[in-house]
Amino acid sequence: MRIHRLGRASIPPSGGCFALPATHAVPLPQVGADAVSAGRAGRKPPAMPWSVRWVGGLSAQSQKQCKKSSFAFYQAVRDLLPVWFLEDMRTMEVFHWEDGGKVSLYSPSEALLYALVHDHQPYARHLLAKFPQSALAVPSQSFSCCQGSAPHLAMAVRYNRVRILFRILKAVQAFPPAERVAHLDRQGCSRVEGGKTALHLACEMVRPECLLLLLGHGASPCLCDSAGNTPMDTLLQQVGQAPAANIRAKLLCLDCLFLFVPQDLRFSMKQQLLDERQRWQDLLGESRFRCLVGLAPPSLFVGAMRVLIRTIAPEHFPEALDDLPLPHFLKPLDLKLES
DSSP, rough: OOOOOOSOOOOOOOOSSSSSOOOOOOOOOOOOOHHHHHHHTTOOOOOOOOOOTTTTHHHHHHHHHHHHHHHHHHHHTTTTTOHHHHHHHIIOOOOOETTTTTTEOHHHHHHHHOOOOOOOOHHHHHHHHHHHHTTTTTOTTBBBSSSSSHHHHHHHHHTTTTHHHHHHHHHTTOOOOOHHHHHTTOOOOTTTTTTOOOHHHHHHTOOOOHHHHHHHHHHHHOOTTTTTOOHHHHHHHTOOOOSOOOOHHHHHHHHHHTTSSOTTTOOTTHHHHHHHHHHHHHOOOHHHHHHHHTSOOHHHOOOOHHHHHTTSSSSTTGGGGSOOOOGGGTTSSOOOOOO
């Protein structure tokens, strides 16, 4: 996936309030190949093209050097350089410029955002294992316009980083209950993200693996975004889009979601389903349609699956799925992730 580097106001192509530092116009030597070859030969990697003596110096000079070092770190993560080299850079050699003229080191949280963008799985694994709390803390304002909560779960869904999402969810399980819920059900800022949770995003972007992982680890399917839509509403809006593209994946998401929602879930799309009954019956199938609008109870099969799914503790999800007599629609999901 290409990242649009448009300076401090840049955002991922599909939206969100995560912003890369303003570094796009800075010429820099390529650090990737030299660093890797030096590491393999047992030599010290080449020094960065700046000195820490400038930190705290004149504002213009500091800002310019911050841009250079910031982009060097971005490049290094993008090039999937070794974890040890990235951590040396992050803790000793690179800085970024904060609003208000502050020079800052990259926090584990900010480094994890870069690892998510570029799918650097070993680096994400290291950060989450060594700094679980600080890696999932709120990043600085240069990286996220919303300072109320950390955006990592939403970023993992947005970029479809299933394996890193799995690692984040495992790390969150060790947090105190209130903190764990705050991460799982974090709502994005209303101005940019429309108050959507990570589960809303998984439905909006039709990410079956992300959806099932979030649900299995305790994300709530009942929360509403700023427009009053539950994840079910968001998913049904995707199903109802014309032309009906990717319908199989959308129905797969719907079947997964249906196993976790309470039977009395209230969702705003229900009236539209009733008003356009024939259209929605054709899209969903009669059995799904009748269940959703309350014209028929869930089948005994669906009821049994709901009970079975709820016997799996979040810390054993999704590994324990293999031990249950699950329907075929859960089997295609690539959830055999290493512990």
